[in-house]
Amino acid sequence: MRITAARNLKYASPDKTVIECEVQCLGELGTDWLPFAMSSSDTEKHGEEAFQRAINGELGEISDYVEPVITPEEAAAMFAESENLWVAQEMDFIDMQIRFHEDSDARATLTEADWRTYRRALRDYVKDGVVTTDTRPKRPIDITATSEASI
DSSP states (O other), X not given: OOEEEEEEEEEOSTTSOEEEEEEEESSTTTTOOXXXXXXXXXXXXXXXXXXXXXXXXXXXXXXXXXXXXXXXXHHHHHHHHHHHHHHHHHHHHHHHHHHHHHTTOTTOOSOHHHHHHHHHHHHHHEETTEEXXXXXXXXXXXXXXXXXXXX
């Protein structure tokens, strides 16, 4: 892939190791402008070469990095997404623990009732993708396992 033209070059990282832009290329890609990111440590040779050409000024002026501005709504959405992912992981862990109890598996910890209570708390914490309380539920701890491990 040979980049023939670039536009809208801008640093995409504060340390100026990544540049984002739009490029035109020779070959089957036609004359469309395509989004492109390049770096000095690019895994593709054409990306590494393009980065060096950009740094040398061959592809045009590179705009400075601009720290993204996150609105309160975006921050809330990002928080909700991360909490939903955490809850999903915890639910998977709980399901595994309940299966261990059902199968009398030696890896089971606490009681099945403990895990079901925790699962209900997680469901109450996030409903329809929305965090509903200020306090994140804490995974129950097997005190006997903790105290035995410290002996």
